Amino acid sequence: MRTIATLACRNNSTRLYGKPMQYLENKTVLEYICKRIEPHVAEIVLAISEADGNECFESEAKRLGVKFVIGDDQDVLKRLINACELAEGDTVFRVTTESPFCYTEGIKGAIESHESKKADYTTIGKLPDGCGFELISLSSLRESHEKGKDHHRSELCEHATLYINENQDKFKMNILSCPENLLRPGYRLTIDYPEDLILCRKVIRHFKGDKDAGLSLAGIIKLLDGREDLRNMVKNIEDENYIKPYH
Numbered sequence: 001m002r003t004i005a006t007l008a009c010r011n012n013s014t015r016l017y018g019k020p021m022q023y024l025e026n027k028t029v030l031e032y033i034c035k036r037i038e039p040h041v042a043e044i045v046l047a048i049s050e051a052d053g054n055e056c057f058e059s060e061a062k063r064l065g066v067k068f069v070i071g072d073d074q075d076v077l078k079r080l081i082n083a084c085e086l087a088e089g090d091t092v093f094r095v096t097t098e099s100p101f102c103y104t105e106g107i108k109g110a111i112e113s114h115e116s117k118k119a120d121y122t123t124i125g126k127l128p129d130g131c132g133f134e135l136i137s138l139s140s141l142r143e144s145h146e147k148g149k150d151h152h153r154s155e156l157c158e159h160a161t162l163y164i165n166e167n168q169d170k171f172k173m174n175i176l177s178c179p180e181n182l183l184r185p186g187y188r189l190t191i192d193y194p195e196d197l198i199l200c201r202k203v204i205r206h207f208k209g210d211k212d213a214g215l216s217l218a219g220i221i222k223l224l225d226g227r228e229d230l231r232n233m234v235k236n237i238e239d240e241n242y243i244k245p246y247h
Helices: 029-040 055-064 076-086 104-116 138-147 162-166 194-206 217-225 228-232
Strands: 003-009 043-049 067-071 091-094 121-124 134-137 173-176
Touching: 003 029, 003 076, 029 043, 029 055, 029 104, 043 055, 043 076, 055 067, 067 076, 076 091, 076 138, 091 104, 091 138, 104 121, 104 134, 104 173, 104 217, 134 138, 138 162, 194 217, 194 228, 217 228
Parallel strands: 003 043, 003 091, 043 067, 121 173
Antiparallel strands: 091 134, 121 134
16 A cells, blocks of 8 residues: 655635734645655646646645646646656645644554555544544545536535545445543634634744654644633634544
């Protein structure tokens, strides 16, 4: 099994423009994500929208030394497929490019489980919002693209596995249990609003910049458990268009 991290990149948000290119201390959000997941995957490929305003991601890919593909602005699913194919992978590792605190400690075990069970789709349920990841067989993404409708291929990154999750009987699903000490589905660690970005910056600064990008999710949760003021920064964020994690 060859696992490729495919990161969908598009500057499209009116709430906080250019989220992946915002800075967390001295790293962009996108660079921080790449540094954290790089040891766990065979390659990282950026799946960049061809629309005007996304040229910065091509420059960032070159700066970070990762591959990239450029494709249809609306069809994010096809971009993810093309990114995996470029790196000759058979399994997509997917995180959104607005989620700097992916549960990296769980990646190795999830990949092993995905491979041993010959799963089409693997994730860990009930992690804090913004900390999850998905493993998807390339064949399942191709089937999703072929059989799904336009909204299953949507430019919204959260929609990339919508067809699979709406048709679970057609795929071998592998939903892993969240460790009890990380069971905080009500915590928010994604970047969608300015308040989210401020919170994530405060977390990074608390841990002195996390220079080696090795910050553990358990450490972040311990911090938030004891800091109601930090949790309250994003407590009242509501957006009817925001899609919560499926699991």
